Amino acid sequence: MRSSERQRTIRIADFDLPRGAVSIEALMAMPRERWEHLRTEINLRRRDEPARPLARCRICGGGVFIRAQAVADGDHMPLYYHFPEAPKGCPWHEGGTMTPDAARAAQYHGHQESALHRHLCQTIEALAKADPRCAASAVDTYLRPAIHQRGRWPDVFLDMGELGRFALEVQLSKPFAPEIAARHLHYEREGVRLIWIFRELESPLPQGFHDVITMQRGNAFLFDDAAQSASIDSGTLILSCYLEDGQGGYLEPRLVRLDDLNTASGRSVFLEDRRSxxxxxxxxxxxxxxxxxxxxxxxxxxxxxxxxxxxxxxxxxxxxxxxxxxxxxxxxxxxxxxxxxxxxxxxxxxxxxxxxxxxxxxxxxxxxxxxxxxxxxxxxxxxxxxxxxxxxxxxxxxxxxxxxxxxxxxxxxxxxxxxxxxxxxxxxxxxxxxxxxxxxxxxxxxxxxxxxxxxxxxxxxxxxxxxxxxxxxxx
Ligand SMILES: [Zn+2]
Structure with missing residues (x-):
């Protein structure tokens, strides 16, 4: 990183106890999963209690979040940033951050939901409906813009009877951290199991996808060709599950049914808890x-x-x-x-x-x-x-x-x-x-x-x- 950028970063963030002060050096020395966890917890708190940030700038006391800065080789480096409402006069202020709304507009502006996205949602719904346990289902791609306002319309909603109710978010473009947190909290309250579904694991993987995988305790779910043919063969929805291997990569993917997933822990659905x-x-x-x-x-x-x-x-x-x-x-x-x-x-x-x-x-x-x-x-x-x-x-x-x-x-x-x-x-x-x-x-x-x-x-x-x-x- 250039030294001029470095000087402008927040040097110390004070987290609510028991975490306490975490210097930028300590943050940058953490393995990815540790700072990703902090990042996720900051976003959840932001969503739940915006007036009580989990981490504050040591100098101005303003709320801070962790931005994953892309560096060489597809890696990311964590940096602290002030939330937009933090005092602009702080000597550590980095000079204006993009609000989630602005970032979202930049990504979506002028783009309709892609045909691929609609196709995937409809295919997934149809495959799930082949399972006799499926009591109700819905695909709501047309309402997608409403998600970005207040409403929560999952891409695919499934009521699988005794298995429970599922919201499937089919994510082709990178999700934004505030939305990830918002949806997890929302569905957790509603008693609906949220599963994020990717089409592929890009390399390098954008941070938004890493955030989802963090929330899913080191599990990534893909609806790829293997999952699609397995679903057709077995008459129920099957996903490819990629588990973190602990060395920055993934184990060989496994084909999993909704029945195989652990849904008992509230906030997240996973096959194996790879983080704990x-x-x-x-x-x-x-x-x-x-x-x-x-x-x-x-x-x-x-x-x-x-x-x-x-x-x-x-x-x-x-x-x-x-x-x-x-x-x-x-x-x-x-x-x-x-x-x-x-x-x-x-x-x-x-x-x-x-x-x-x-x-x-x-x-x-x-x-x-x-x-x-x-x-x-x-x-x-x-x-x-x-x-x-x-x-x-x-x-x-x-x-x-x-x-x-x-x-x-x-x-x-x-x-x-x-x-x-x-x-x-x-x-x-x-x-x-x-x-x-x-x-x-x-x-x-x-x-x-x-x-x-x-x-x-x-x-x-x-x-x-x-x-x-x-x-x-x-x-
Ligand atoms: Zn500050």
Whole structure:
């Protein structure tokens, strides 16, 4: 990008908690699916509560959205932009953005619905009607301009009896983010399942199509020649389903019936949730190394498990993600005459004890010999009154607040011990390398962005839900 353009972009956007501030550098470093998720959530909020933007410009406080800027090789780069009503005087203002209406007019102006579009809609309807379960259907291409005003007339509407009601949007030209969000929210409220249908997966794929695929959790549905002949053969509507392969491409397409699709999650219809699984895998990637090492180490040398060489692969794994740990290791040795790897292993054991106790509903400890009722509290009290863990009172609080044990923080014994720790020693903050290491071990509880995405997907694990009802799918 040219440097003059770069200077005009919004440097920091403040998202509603728990996401918090996301710098432009952090945004641009995200894998596509992560920023696409943010982009989609911004658009949904915009549609639902225009006066309460999900993300705001740090300087002017105006609402911002994420624009996918096309770059070489069909790739896109995320940039923040002010919504049109943001104060024009903001030093980060990029100087006028196209409103959705203007962009839409530019795409549609002077163009009638294409003959191909009508033909596809009618074919799809006819094939669906061949299924005896189809109780009602409609094709409404003539009313399409009304969609762009207020009405919601799906390209193809199907009442498939016990299967449910479906709105099929046959999308040949790129859809606009505000419309995608609007339609999903509208149909979700109406109890109608929305499926976007493409004719092909162009390469490069325009961002509007990526947005749809994000909404459909990494699934793209095509009505192509293969789908059409399979539909004719089997007497019901069949679509070609392309699932993201996790490496920027797609798996071999599968022919799917409406019966095969997951329609239970409200907002989106999909064959396989390709996004949540990968996010879950990301969350466990580093932690699994530490967990395996801890199990081996405790079996092999129960008296001093944390000095076991079993932790070496776990250490290597986390250094790959938090490179500054290597330098901290030397500093730690210089100041403590102790091994950083062992120190991090015992921190892992403390936090893992909290997580597993929450998960199993009974106090489960991997450090200290406390047992029975109240063992977890006793362990925390003992660890955080010893010299080793004094700098981590704030970290512990941030972690425990996002678990079902949040009420432990109100216990006088722990309150006193954490207070003493804060008085005795400078606390590490979220910029500290050890804080980041623990975030990477337990992102569900400590990484605001990951946490928010898991909440949106209804996939926040129970051990990382505070008592405040997070993780419950919003209405
Ligand atoms: Zn601004």
């Amino acid at each position: 699984d990968r996010l879950t895998a990301y969350c466990r990637e580093v932690r699994n190394h530490w967990w395996k090492a801890l199990q081996h180490a405790q079996r092999e040398r129960p008296n001093s498990p944390f000095y076991s060489e079993r932790f070496a692969p776990a250490w290597t794994s986390i250094c790959g993600q938090v490179p500054d740990l290597s330098k901290w290791k030397d500093d730690y040795w210089a100041s403590h005459s102790d091994r950083a790897q062992a120190h991090l292993a015992s921190l892992f054991a403390i936090f893992c004890s909290v997580a597993h106790s929450a998960e199993q509903g009974t106090d489960t400890l991997y450090i200290t010999r406390h047992s029975g009722d109240g063992a977890l509290l006793a362990m925390l009290n003992s660890k955080f009154s010893g010299a080793d863990f004094l700098p981590y009172a704030n970290l512990l609080q941030a972690f425990v607040e996002n678990t079902p044990f949040a009420d432990l923080l109100g216990r006088p014994s722990l309150q006193k011990i954490l207070g003493n720790a804060r008085d005795a020693q400078t606390q590490i903050d979220p910029g500290h390398v050890v804080w980041w290491a623990v975030v990477r071990m337990f992102p569900e509880a400590l990484d605001g962005l990951v946490r928010a995405e898991l909440i949106d997907l209804g996939e926040l694990p129970p051990w990382a839900c505070s008592s405040a009802g997070e993780g419950v799918e919003p209405m």
